[in-house]
Amino acid sequence: MTWNPGPPPPPGPGHLGGRAPSGLFPSGRPARPTYREPHPITGGAVAVGGATAAAWLAFFGLLGADLRGYLWWTAAAGTAAWLGALALVRYGDRGVGTGVAIVTAGGWSIAAAVLASRWAATGDWPLW
Secondary structure (H helix, E strand, O other), rough: OOOOOOOOOOOOOOOOOOOOOOOOOOOOOOOOOOOOOOOOOOHHHHHHHHHHHHHHHHHHHHHOHHHHHHHHHHHHHHHHHHHHHHHHHHHHHHHHHHHHHHHHHHHHHHHHHHOOOOOOHHOOOOOO
């Protein structure tokens, strides 16, 4: 008894009798995506940016002798930090810039809460 295997299979997926497929009707598995993030954001970079911004805001917040000084120093340091974060996101490490921006927004929120609570308690605007 002999075994007859039959005709050979086509050369590969999408082979249409010697012609290249047009692509209108895809055959086979889809190709892998070609776009990859050139500089992905990592958790470590965000943590480094956040720690740096926290130290920056704490240092400048301690320069203020009273509440008014603390608020003005925090606003100035936060503005400088956000400008640095914008530069980092555009030209440098986007993870560090993201961490700086997040922690700076948190620092400004704390300063705003302190400002609002003092204003509500005394009825006097503390910044002027």
